[in-house]
Each structure stands twice: as C-alpha cells, then as structure tokens.
Amino acid sequence: MGRRQQEKSQQTQAELLGAAQSLFEEKGFFATTIAELTDRAGYAKGSFYRHWTSKDELILQLIEQKLAGYRAQRAERLQRAASLDDALQGIWGFLENIVDDRNWARVFLEFTIHASRDEKLKAELAKRMYRLSDAMFADIVGEFVTSDYQPEKIGALNTALFEGFLIHCILGTGTLEKSDVRHAARTLALALGSSGRQGSEPEQPATHKGN
Structure with a gap:
C-alpha cells in the first residue's frame, strides 16, 4: 500500500x-x-x-483508544509515586475521569454486559488494554505493598468498588459521591497492603446535608 x-x-x-x-x-x-x-x-x-469484521471489533478498538488517553494522564502522577497511597491517588484520579465521561461510561457498561455472554469476547475484554486488570493494578502498586496480601486482590477490590460506583452513577439512584468511594477504596487498600500505615491519612469523604 x-x-x-x-x-x-x-x-x-x-x-x-x-x-x-x-x-x-x-x-x-x-x-x-x-x-x-x-x-x-x-x-x-x-x-x-x-x-x-463486526461492531464488537470496532468498539474494542475504541475502548483501547479511550483508555490509552486516560492512562497518559495517569502516567505522570504514578511516576512520582513514593508510597502505596500516592499510587492509589493516581489510580483513582484515572478512574474518576472515566466516571465523569458519563455518556461513554454507559456505552462501556452496555458492551461489558454484551461481552459477558460470549466467552471469546469476554476473554478479550478482560485483557489489560481494555480495563484496569488485576495484573495491571499489581504492576502499579506491587512495589509499595508491604503486607502479605496479594496486590492482585487489592486491585480486584478496587475495581469492584469502581465498577459498582459506575453503575450507581449511571442509574442516578444513590447518594454516594466520588470522594466517598475514593476514601473507602484507599482505606481498604492501605489496611490490606501496609504492614504499617504509610503515606498520609486518607481524606474524609465530603459530608452532605439531607439524604
């Protein structure tokens, strides 16, 4: 050509x-x-x-491009990370960018449900280029984990909190804020990953009056 x-x-x-x-x-x-x-x-x-060959193949390319952009924003902060808390802050900044891109988040969740019914497509979507996989999380925070708890499991818990919050936001039926979820995720990860609490104390979630 x-x-x-x-x-x-x-x-x-x-x-x-x-x-x-x-x-x-x-x-x-x-x-x-x-x-x-x-x-x-x-x-x-x-x-x-x-x-x-299909819309599935096209959207996988779109997802990869989207996440590449988000990860480029995350990279600089992670390069400066000196503790588990620093790394978690960088990761959650990246995840919150996805939450804020609400229209695209709906598309991603719709496709995720679709992929869950197809074993080959589900395996493809599980690769690290398409999501924050447990292995990728472990690569990012592994050097800062000082306990015996597996970094992959810390990643899985953070991903579960993030994906649950993403659904929570899209449905618009709850009262949780990003700061609430970030605080919960960091507190859990620091408790599991640190033999002694390191870094600064997680900030308290924003308080809201009423419901």
Whole structure:
C-alpha cells in the first residue's frame, strides 16, 4: 500500500471511529447499526468491513483508544509515586475521569454486559488494554505493598468498588459521591497492603446535608 493510500485508509478509519463513538453515545451500542455508522461518516458499508469484521471489533478498538488517553494522564502522577497511597491517588484520579465521561461510561457498561455472554469476547475484554486488570493494578502498586496480601486482590477490590460506583452513577439512584468511594477504596487498600500505615491519612469523604 502506497503512502497516500495508507494515509487515506487511516483517515477513513478515524472518521468511522468518530462516527461510531458519537452514535454509540447518542443511541447506545446495540441500537446503532453499521449502516447508520457508515452513513454518519459519509462512507459505503464496504469501508467498514475493510477495517473491522463486526461492531464488537470496532468498539474494542475504541475502548483501547479511550483508555490509552486516560492512562497518559495517569502516567505522570504514578511516576512520582513514593508510597502505596500516592499510587492509589493516581489510580483513582484515572478512574474518576472515566466516571465523569458519563455518556461513554454507559456505552462501556452496555458492551461489558454484551461481552459477558460470549466467552471469546469476554476473554478479550478482560485483557489489560481494555480495563484496569488485576495484573495491571499489581504492576502499579506491587512495589509499595508491604503486607502479605496479594496486590492482585487489592486491585480486584478496587475495581469492584469502581465498577459498582459506575453503575450507581449511571442509574442516578444513590447518594454516594466520588470522594466517598475514593476514601473507602484507599482505606481498604492501605489496611490490606501496609504492614504499617504509610503515606498520609486518607481524606474524609465530603459530608452532605439531607439524604
């Protein structure tokens, strides 16, 4: 493939990805058809199939791109981390960016439920490029864990709290704030991962009047 043709192919792919993200956020992953996606981008359906075999394959690429952007924001803080608490602060800053991107979070959860019904797709989505896997969490905090508790398990607990809070936010039925969940996650992780409490004390969650 010549350079000009390659650049054109990359441009087409980028425009299709942009159209897909917009439609997924507007209508949802399931409700969006490939025909609508290619029409929004201004291409024939054949252009889609030159890059992907299905919507599943396309959204996995979108998820990878999204998380790469979030992780780039996280990297600088983690490089400066000198304690387990510092590392947790960097991780939760990254996770809260995902919570704040509410429309995309809905799409991600919709696709996660879809993937849970397909063993091959579920295994693909479990890879570290698509989510904060237990292994990735252990890589980030492992050097700061001074107890015998497995870093992977600390990661699993933090991920469970995060994903539960994500659903909590999308449903809009609860009263928890980001500060509440960050405080709970850090307190738990520090208690499990430290043979002696290190770093600063976790900040108290924001208090709210009323319900």
